[in-house]
Amino acid sequence: xxxDQPSRPAHVPLAGVIGMPxxxxxxPRLHGHWLRRYGIEGHYIxxxxxxxxxxxxxxxxPRLGFVGINVTLPHKEAVLTLxxxxxxxxxxxGAANTLIFRPDGKIHADNTDGxxxxxxxxxxxxxxxxxxxxxxxxxxxxxxxxxVASLLDSGVKELRITNxxxxxxxxxxxxxxxRLVVYDWAQAGNMLEGATTxxxxxxxxxxxxxxxxLPLDALSPDALVTDLVYTPLMTPFLLDAQAxxxxxxxxxxxxxxxxxxGFERWFGHRPEVDDETRRVVLE
Numbered sequence: 001x002x003x004d005q006p007s008r009p010a011h012v013p014l015a016g017v018i019g020m021p022x023x024x025x026x027x028p029r030l031h032g033h034w035l036r037r038y039g040i041e042g043h044y045i046x047x048x049x050x051x052x053x054x055x056x057x058x059x060x061x062p063r064l065g066f067v068g069i070n071v072t073l074p075h076k077e078a079v080l081t082l083x084x085x086x087x088x089x090x091x092x093x094g095a096a097n098t099l100i101f102r103p104d105g106k107i108h109a110d111n112t113d114g115x116x117x118x119x120x121x122x123x124x125x126x127x128x129x130x131x132x133x134x135x136x137x138x139x140x141x142x143x144x145x146x147x148v149a150s151l152l153d154s155g156v157k158e159l160r161i162t163n164x165x166x167x168x169x170x171x172x173x174x175x176x177x178x179r180l181v182v183y184d185w186a187q188a189g190n191m192l193e194g195a196t197t198x199x200x201x202x203x204x205x206x207x208x209x210x211x212x213x214l215p216l217d218a219l220s221p222d223a224l225v226t227d228l229v230y231t232p233l234m235t236p237f238l239l240d241a242q243a244x245x246x247x248x249x250x251x252x253x254x255x256x257x258x259x260x261x262g263f264e265r266w267f268g269h270r271p272e273v274d275d276e277t278r279r280v281v282l283e
Contacts, residue, residue, distance in 0.1 A: 011065045012041045012042055012043065012065070013041075013042045013043075013065070013066075013067045013266060013267060014042065014043050014044075014045065014064070014065045014066045014067065015031065015042065015043075015044050015045075015066060015067055015068050015069055015070075015262070015263075015266045015267070016028075016043075016044055016045035016046060016047050016066065016069050016070070017044075017045075017046055017047065017069060017070040017071070017072060018047045018048075018049045018054075018057065018069055018070075018071055018072070018075060019048070019049070019071065019072035019073055019074070019075060020048050020049060020050055020051070020073075020074060020075075021048060022046040022047065022048050022072065023046065023048070025046055025072060026255065026281050027044070027046070027070055027259060028044050028045070028046050029280065029281055029283075030255075030256065030259055030277070030280070030281050031044035031259065031263060032044055033277060033280045033281070034263055034267075034269075034271040034277075035267070037271070038267075038269050038271070040267050040268075040269060042266070042267050047069075049075070051074060051075065051078065054075055054078055054079070054082070055082055058079070058082050058099075058107060061101065062101040062105045062107075063105070066101055067100070067101055067265075067266045067267075068098070068099050068100040068101050068262060068265060068266045069098075069099050069101075070097060070098060070099075070259070070262060071096055071097050071098070071099060072097070076095035076096060076097055076142060077094060077095050077142070079096050079099060079107075079109055080094070080095065080096055080109055082107065083096065083099065083107045083108065083109035084106040084107050084108070085106065085107070085108045085109065086108075086109045086110075087108075087109065087110045087111065089110070089111050089114065089149060090109050090110050090111040092149055092175075093111045093113070093114070093142070093145045093146050093149055094142070094145060095111055095142045095145070095146075096109035096110060096111050097110075097111055097112060097113055097258065098110045098111065098112050098258075098261065098262040098265075100262075100265050100266070110261070110262075111146060112258040112259075112260075112261045112262065113143060113146035113147075113150075113254070113258050114146040114147065114149050114150030114153070115150065115257065115258060115261065116253075116254040116255065116256070116257035116258025116259070116260075117146065117147050117150050117228075117254050117257075117258075118150045118151075118154055119253070119254075119257035119260075119273075120226070120249060120251075120253030120254045120256075120257050121224070121226065121249055123253060123257070123273070124249045124250075124253055125224050125247055125249050128197075128224055129196075130151060130154040130155050130156045130197060131154075131155040131156065131157060132196045133158075133194060133195060133196030133197075134156070134157070134158040134159070134160055134194055134195045134196065134197075135151050135156045135158070135159045135160065135195060135196070135197040135198070135199065136159075136160040136161075136162075136191045136192055136195040136197070136198045136199070137151075137159065137160070137161045137162075137199045137201055138162055138163075138188065138198075138199065138200045138201060138202055138204075138212065138214065139163055139200065139201035139202035140161060140162075140163035140165070140168035140169045140171070140172050140201075141168070141201065141202070143201045143228055144161070144163075144172070144201035144202075145172060147199055147201050147228075148161070148172060148176055148180070149176070151197070151199075152176060152177075152179060156179070156197070157179060158179055158181060159176075159179055159180050159181070160180075160181045160182075160183055160191040160195065161173070161180055161181070161182055161183070162182070162183040162184065162185055162187075162188040162191060163185065164185045166182065166184060166185065169182045169183075170182055188214055189214060189215035189216070189217065189218055190218060192214075192216065192218040192219045192220075192223075193218040193220075194220065195219075195220070195223055196220070196222065196223055196224065197223065197224050197226075198219065198223050198224070198225045198226070198241070198246075199225075199226050199227075199228070200212055200226070200227040200228060200229065200235070200237050201228050202228075203229065204229075204237075205227065205229050205235040205236055205237050206229045206231055206235075207231045207232060211236050211237075212235070212236070212237045214237070216240055216241065216244060219241060219244055219246065220246075221244055221245030221246055222246075223241070223246050223247075224246065224247045224248075224249065225237075225238060225241035225242075225246045225247070225248050225249075226238075226248065226249040226250070226251065227248075227250065227251050228251040228254060229251050230250055230251035230252040230254075230255060233250045233251075233252060233282075234248075234250060235250075238250065252278060252281065252282070253273065253278075255281070256273045256277055256278065256281065257273055259271075260273060
């Protein structure tokens with residue numbers, strides 16, 4: 001008897017996101033949408049993992065059929081020490097958000113946050129020119145490091161940075177070089193003068209967090225302003241910048257675009273980030 005059923009993969013590929021907590025993550029909704037859209041057999045699973053169980057979990061997942069995972073807080077730095085191979089950009093940023101499990105079980109660590117940040121601006125602010133003038137970044141945490149790396153790589157000639165704890169800004173300058181200029185938190189408004197790209201890379205302004213209180217008197221209406229926060233989509237910071245005539249880009253696109261390279265590596269198809277994708281993730 002001839003079996004004319006289409007061939008099936010040896011196993012259905014599994015991926016997911018690990019962190020603590022992960023219940024809030026929109027990644028399962030996003031990847032689930034792409035799996036359905038492209039008719040791919042596979043599953044994407046949220047997995048709460050305590051820090052003390054991280055190494056054990058990473059060793060077990062490839063044996064359970066996982067082809068890779070996303071990594072969120074608090075594990076993004078720790079996974080670098082557990083990976084067998086680390087990309088240059090993940091090493092430079094000091095954190096990984098995407099792991100690929102190779103067929104031999106080895107772990108490949110990457111960071112796609114910077115890619116997602118730039119892709120979001122390219123898609124939603126056509127004509128944006130990073131080399132047109134200084135960039136200003138508020139915040140000096142892990143997300144800010146990814147933004148710094150991507151902006152410098154994109155051709156920004158001067159990058160101004162401020163953080164409530166100045167030493168963290170100084171550490172980033174020491175690692176990324178002379179194109180960075182550190183501003184005191186109390187003088188943050190001054191760094192907006194002449195800036196053509198302005199980024200909030202803190203959690204200030206997120207639902208449940210304190211607002212970002214930054215005087216925008218020096219902000220040019222020609223500046224592009226973006227916020228990594230996407231709950232709410234239009235933060236008070238973006239609304240204030242928009243009222244001054246600035247082009248603004250919300251942070252949801254960064255989440256969507258940073259997920260695309262991992263999905264492609266795990267499931268073999270490059271997903272499209274479009275209006276339908278945004279709508280599904282926001283439901």
